[in-house]
Amino acid sequence: MKTAIKDQFLVSPFLVFFLVHGMQYGVGPLSFQRDIANYVGHDAWIPILISGIIVHLLIWMMYMMLNKDKGDLMTIHQRTFGKWLGNLLSLLIILYVLAESVTVLRSYIEIVQVWMFPLLKTWPFALVLLFSVYYVVSGGFRTVTGVCFLAVVLPAYLILTFFVPIQFSDFRNLLPVFDHSLFDIAKSIKGAVLAFSGFEYGLFYYPFIKQPESSQKWAHLGNLFTTCLYLLIMIVTLGFFDQGYLQKVIWPTLMMWKIIKLPFVERFEIIGVTSWAVVMLPIICLMFWSASRGIKEMFKLKQRNVLAVLLFLCLIVSCILIDRETIEQYNTIVGEIGFWILFAYIPFLFICYHIRFKMRKKI
Amino acid sequence: MKKKIKIAVVLLIIFSSYMFGRVQRQILDDINMPSAVGYDYVDRHTFKATTVRPIYRPDKSVGNRTFIASDELSTQTFSKINQQSSRQVVTGKLEVALYSKEVAKHGIGDLVDSLQRDPSISERLFVAVVDGETNKLLKKKYGDRDTGAYLSMLIEQNMNSGELPTNNLHQFLNAYNSKLKDPFLPLIEQKGENVHLKGIALFKDDHYVKNLRQDQQFIFQALIENIKLGTYKLKLKNKKYAAIENINTKHTYRVVNLKKKPEINVDVKVRGIIKEYTGKKTDEKEIAIIKKQVEKELEKEATAMIRTFQKLKIDPIGFGDQVRSRTRNFRYQQWLDQYPNVLVRVKVNVVILEKGVVD
Known part of the structure; x- marks a missing residue:
């Protein structure tokens, strides 16, 4: 079917832990608390737990398909739906990936603009960031993985900062547990699942892993780590904020950093936001790597040229989104699409693929 | 040719980020x-x-x-x-x-x-x-x-x-x-x-x-948080004064009858050391009197204070949160209507740990 990827371009299976966790842990954790607490108030940690389990299931589905196929999303699509329809679906997914990369980039720039430099223009900052993305992605998948690894390890100290607000927290806020209906919890899962999105890029980078079957446990571990981290953030947030206040705050995590006082720095959130550049960069890198790789596979184009065009598109779109309202609207639309892709399309593909596989066996 | 384009792009990015990407220096x-x-x-x-x-x-x-x-x-x-x-x-x-x-x-x-x-x-x-x-x-x-x-x-x-x-x-x-x-x-x-x-x-x-009021401040604080280092001045009946210091307090809230009309019982444990006493001797009997008196005084102040809060319909201590965190399907409006008539009982338990180095 396809030429195998040379050994020197492959990465070790354990790095999948960093790829999965690094992709999930993006701009979401800075602001996901409010979307969830909107529906379930002080029970907001439950949807996180449930979403974590659902994502484990989705990862399992993903690996079932990939292990059978030994390919990536494009080959799965082609095999399941035929060449034309398959390619069309792959293209749609790639379009979504691009749209998502804009949300990550623009949300981050917005945070920088609101919290640090109100006068900062969007496009020079985006230009510099995307230039570094080009530099990383053109280095190949191994470089992207390296950046992912650094993005998890370097800002790991930020986990400690989530313990600081505890002295001002009242964990009575979390009681009574399970005070909301199942329907409310189901509604809030939508916001929670979006914070977990990022594992689906395994559909793109699977062929680049050495002994890919053995990487499944690392993917699950990565997701487990994300779940625990989100739970910690959520529980501290619920203790720290009163529900009425939480509804007002756009970035609760950044608000929690405001309480941190260090002798040498007055505002800790400046350090936090700056560190977040490292957290967010590999996400955009891997998104663009996936998108450009997909297009390269389908249309047999040169990946670097594709990448340059895609980055340029991303730059233009993120500059069009000017104010809070449009960014919010755009994020909601992309979030909606993303939710259905993760929640409905992956299981749908899983079922279709297996039906197809069974049928082929009979013939 | 390609190399030249690349260099041009890099230069352009550096130039434009330097020209347009600057923010005001502080x-x-x-x-x-x-x-x-x-x-x-x-x-x-x-x-x-x-x-x-x-x-x-x-x-x-x-x-x-x-x-x-x-x-x-x-x-x-x-x-x-x-x-x-x-x-x-x-x-x-x-x-x-x-x-x-x-x-x-x-x-x-x-x-x-x-x-x-x-x-x-x-x-x-x-x-x-x-x-x-x-x-x-x-x-x-x-x-x-x-x-x-x-x-x-x-x-x-x-x-x-x-x-x-x-x-x-x-x-x-x-x-x-x-x-x-x-x-x-x-x-x-x-x-x-x-x-x-x-x-x-x-x-x-x-x-x-x-x-x-200044004299209600101590019990007010004790009901909100666990005091680590407080002081309290007591005026005894026979015009004697006692100062209790290094007080640490602990409160426990209990809410009964959640469904219809909640009643709140608060136990406040006060542990302190006598630092100053204008009476003659601090023997066992005297200490027992002081202990009783402090308990009575604090309870009286608490009741009066909570009564004024209820009259004004304000809840700075957070009784509402205590009830909410114990009630399923908590109704905010119902509680706010009930609040002025809710019964709050404060029980104070004083332990005098030490009385200094003299009797």
């Missing part, structure tokens, strides 16, 4: 960082803002410089202050925000908005109400520090030593935005050369309604 020595701000009432729509910033003199002493401006909007006063200042005014180092009683009576909601909206303001900022004009208070210099640092140290020290419940901007905003709780703030007053803590100002939503 050098520490060239900005005006007020450490305290105070708001006074002018008329229904306008208020007067006073900011103080420290001046570090070459001989290492610290001076103050105050700026005054009036406007309808809080941020607008800052820009008016900016017009008077030789350096740009930034709010990042603000340590204390003061409201005069008059402003507080008319509602501080609009002014608080600028505090919670501005990302550069610390969540650990202290907010306080001033009995009198903030302008007068801020114009004076106290101690060897600048006024902002002095006030923040004054408030923080009193919170650490158990005179005041901890209450920074974050906790104030939590209570202010809460549906159940009402905020409270420390009340300070200028008296001669000093600023002193006068009590606690109670709010309903964003309006000042009443200040707490």
Whole structure:
């Protein structure tokens, strides 16, 4: 079917832990608390737990398909739906990936603009960031993985900062547990699942892993780590904020950093936001790597040229989104699409693929 | 050819990020960082803002410089202050925000908005109400520090030593935005050369309604948090006085009859050491009397205090949260209607641990 990827371009299976966790842990954790607490108030940690389990299931589905196929999303699509329809679906997914990369980039720039430099223009900052993305992605998948690894390890100290607000927290806020209906919890899962999105890029980078079957446990571990981290953030947030206040705050995590006082720095959130550049960069890198790789596979184009065009598109779109309202609207639309892709399309593909596989066996 | 394009692109990016990507520089020595701000009432729509910033003199002493401006909007006063200042005014180092009683009576909601909206303001900022004009208070210099640092140290020290419940901007905003709780703030007053803590100002939503009597402050604090280091003065029947120090308290809330009409029982455990006693001897009998008396006194104060809260329909202690966290399908409106008639029983249990080195 396809030429195998040379050994020197492959990465070790354990790095999948960093790829999965690094992709999930993006701009979401800075602001996901409010979307969830909107529906379930002080029970907001439950949807996180449930979403974590659902994502484990989705990862399992993903690996079932990939292990059978030994390919990536494009080959799965082609095999399941035929060449034309398959390619069309792959293209749609790639379009979504691009749209998502804009949300990550623009949300981050917005945070920088609101919290640090109100006068900062969007496009020079985006230009510099995307230039570094080009530099990383053109280095190949191994470089992207390296950046992912650094993005998890370097800002790991930020986990400690989530313990600081505890002295001002009242964990009575979390009681009574399970005070909301199942329907409310189901509604809030939508916001929670979006914070977990990022594992689906395994559909793109699977062929680049050495002994890919053995990487499944690392993917699950990565997701487990994300779940625990989100739970910690959520529980501290619920203790720290009163529900009425939480509804007002756009970035609760950044608000929690405001309480941190260090002798040498007055505002800790400046350090936090700056560190977040490292957290967010590999996400955009891997998104663009996936998108450009997909297009390269389908249309047999040169990946670097594709990448340059895609980055340029991303730059233009993120500059069009000017104010809070449009960014919010755009994020909601992309979030909606993303939710259905993760929640409905992956299981749908899983079922279709297996039906197809069974049928082929009979013939 | 390709290489040339690449170099051109890189140069273009460097050039454009250098030309257009720059933001205003703020050098520490060239900005005006007020450490305290105070708001006074002018008329229904306008208020007067006073900011103080420290001046570090070459001989290492610290001076103050105050700026005054009036406007309808809080941020607008800052820009008016900016017009008077030789350096740009930034709010990042603000340590204390003061409201005069008059402003507080008319509602501080609009002014608080600028505090919670501005990302550069610390969540650990202290907010306080001033009995009198903030302008007068801020114009004076106290101690060897600048006024902002002095006030923040004054408030923080009193919170650490158990005179005041901890209450920074974050906790104030939590209570202010809460549906159940009402905020409270420390009340300070200028008296001669000093600023002193006068009590606690109670709010309903964003309006000042009443200040707490000094003798109720101890039990008020004990019901909100576990005091680590408190003091309490007791007047005995035979005109003798006893001072109990190093008090630590622990409260336990119990709520019964949640379904229909909740009743709240609070047990407060007070453990302290007698530091001063004007009676003759502190033997077992005497200590038992003191213990009983303290219990009775505190219970009486608590009941009276809670009664006034219920009359005013304010809940600074957070009884609503205690009930909410124990009730499934909690109905906010029902609780708010019930609150003035809810029975709250406070039971105090005093343990005198030591009585010093003499009998």
